[in-house]
Amino acid sequence: MKKVPTFEELFRDCQRTAVHLEMRDSYMQSDPAFVDWSAGKPIDPAERWADWLSLVKESTSRGVEVRRARVVSTPVSEYIRFEHDVTNGLNIAAGELVRWLSRRHATxxxxPGNDFWLFDSELVLINHFDGDSENMELELSRSPELAQLCGAAFESVWERATPHSEFKLL
Structure with missing residues (x-):
């Protein structure tokens, strides 16, 4: 039986592209970073997410293009405000390119039915969340049909989406 690679191994094995499509308006609201941010405490992404910053920086330094697109309802949820607030210090600082698309422009x-990561246009890591967005299970697929659907969805969103530096919260 073949061992399922970890998320870190998937990133480290990636050669060209890693794209992530997020389509939920809320994720794990029990996350201590979100709880602190909601309480008005300052968040230092370099401290909170050092492993993520290191992993993405390592990947981008090897020439991997890392892109993240977020499809969000407007007006945005409090959790999306949090994500938007930490994106510069977290995602952008790590070397990701990030864009936002109002759900109104994505009809x-x-x-696909779930958020996902697509590595090198062929390996799909599907994120299954429960109804409260508190628990996530991962599923790995090498299905060419699924990779094609996910790639096309991501590129359609990316083409329409607004770069992070220009996206205004409503």
């Missing part, structure tokens, strides 16, 4: 895009 005609065929989407």
């Amino acid at each position: 005609d895009i065929p989407f």
